[in-house]
Structures are given as structure tokens and as C-alpha cells.
Amino acid sequence: MSTPVPRRRRRGPGLVRVAGPSMEPTLRDGDLALVWWGGSAAPGRLVVFTHPVEGVLTVKRVARPDPDDPSRWWVERDNAHVGSDSWSFGSIAGDAVLGRVLTRLPRSPRAG
Secondary structure (H helix, E strand, C coil): CCCCCCCCCCCEEEEEECCCCCCCCCCCCCCEEEEEECCCCCCCCEEEEECCCCCCEEEEEEEEEECCEEEEEEEECCCCCCCCCHHHHCCEEHHHEEEEEEEEECCCCCCC
């Protein structure tokens, strides 16, 4: 994600721009995603959180609760070939989830 990490928790709708191919084909590099800041995690949902290693906003799909600690979530990328997820950085805390992705906004046609 190229969106800066918020200094305080937001509430309500917002936008993030996707950076990188880890969530393809669901989200592509450059897409705008509509986010509900303050949304919660649940299996199958796309969530926004601060990457535990890189410190940037990240979008991943919630796979399941961590079997060793049900207050934490296992998150995975949609692209099996590119990116990082809980297989590399471990599960994320439930309160680390900053928002829930509601939808990808359509790309505007380019002039040319």
C-alpha cells in the first residue's frame, strides 16, 4: 500500500491505493479500494493493517483465527507467487486490523 499509516484510528469510509501484486487477481497494483476504517476481521474478508515488519499499510485476506491464539488472525495473499503474508510474518493481533476492504473502485478510462 502506498497510503501512509494513520497516526490515530479512523472511523468510517476511506480510500487506499494498492501497491504491488500480492492480492491479484482480486486487487491489482494501482487500484483504489474503498475501506471501512474500524471494520473488523472475519474469515474471507480483506483487511487493512500495518505490516508487522515493513510498517506500511497492507491488505490481505483473513484466512482463520490463529489456532494457538484465537485473539490473533492468520492472513494470506491471493497471489500464491508474490508477496508476504502470515506464512512469513506470523499471525496479526485482532486489534491490529485498521479497516475492512469493501470493494475495488473501477479504474477510470485513460485518455489517449
